[in-house]
Amino acid sequence: AQKVTQAQTEISVVEKEDVTLDCVYETRDTTYYLFWYKQPPSGELVFLIRRNSFDEQNEISGRYSWNFQKSTSSFNFTITASQVVDSAVYFCALSEGQSNTGKLIFGQGTTLQVKP
Amino acid sequence: DTGVSQDPRHKITKRGQNVTFRCDPISEHNRLYWYRQTLGQGPEFLTYFQNEAQLEKSRLLSDRFSAERPKGSFSTLEIQRTEQGDSAMYLCASSPPPQEGYGYTFGSGTRLTVV
Numbered sequence: 001a002q003k004v005t006q007a008q009t010e011i012s013v014v015e016k017e018d019v020t021l022d023c024v025y026e027t028r029d030t031t032y033y034l035f036w037y038k039q040p041p042s043g044e045l046v047f048l049i050r051r052n053s054f055d056e057q058n059e060i061s062g063r064y065s066w067n068f069q070k071s072t073s074s075f076n077f078t079i080t081a082s083q084v085v086d087s088a089v090y091f092c093a094l095s096e097g098q099s100n101t102g103k104l105i106f107g108q109g110t111t112l113q114v115k116p
Numbered sequence: 117d118t119g120v121s122q123d124p125r126h127k128i129t130k131r132g133q134n135v136t137f138r139c140d141p142i143s144e145h146n147r148l149y150w151y152r153q154t155l156g157q158g159p160e161f162l163t164y165f166q167n168e169a170q171l172e173k174s175r176l177l178s179d180r181f182s183a184e185r186p187k188g189s190f191s192t193l194e195i196q197r198t199e200q201g202d203s204a205m206y207l208c209a210s211s212p213p214p215q216e217g218y219g220y221t222f223g224s225g226t227r228l229t230v231v
Contacts (some may be wrong), residue, residue, distance in 0.1 A: 037222075042224070043205060043227070045159070045222040093158070104149075104159070104161065109156075109157070
């Protein structure tokens with residue numbers, strides 16, 4: 001069965017601190033996709049990154065970086081030098097490639113609060 | 117193209133009433149998805165369409181729920197005889213065919229409150 005676990009329910013940091021959001025997934029598929037989305041208070045889901053199961057290269061985009069480790073089934077997200085505007089709920093999600101539906105299985109989300 | 121549009125943004129209804137939500141996907145996207153998000157949880161898959169065909173429905177989609185996508189364009193999600201447990205954010209998303217990549221785009225959602 002497929003599952004995404006975000007063990008951290010809430011994280012609070014002070015501006016400029018680095019913060020890592022954890023994501024652990026379960027799937028039997030060998031082909032799958034992992035995603036991170038940001039959901040600010042306005043409610044829309046903002047796409048941050050997609051990674052396929054064959055690409056274990058870590059990625060950096062500005063202050064954001066992602067660490068994909070198949071050996072531990074983890075896809076962690078780090079924000080460097082956090083800012084107040086980073087305050088939001090962050091979701092990790094999984095899409096299984098073999099089913100071809102494209103549906104996403106989301107974790108429970110991590111609420112990040114960045115204080116000034 | 118302005119992205120995925122959902123209407124209304126908010127809906128308050130009395131228990132037992134029927135409600136209908138609309139989603140307008142990105143025009144060149146042939147796949148359309150509905151998700152439900154309750155407070156403090158991640159979105160949960162409800163159903164999806166490829167063009168006008170509804171290809172998968174979650175067990176979450178009880179008999180009171182029905183979704184349509186006539187002509188493969190916009191989609192509607194209807195809930196009959198609403199219950200308080202139906203209170204949630206209903207999210208719509210669209211994507212191109214898989215061979216063009218998983219370009220998921222979500223709408224802003226319809227927040228339903230059943231009183």
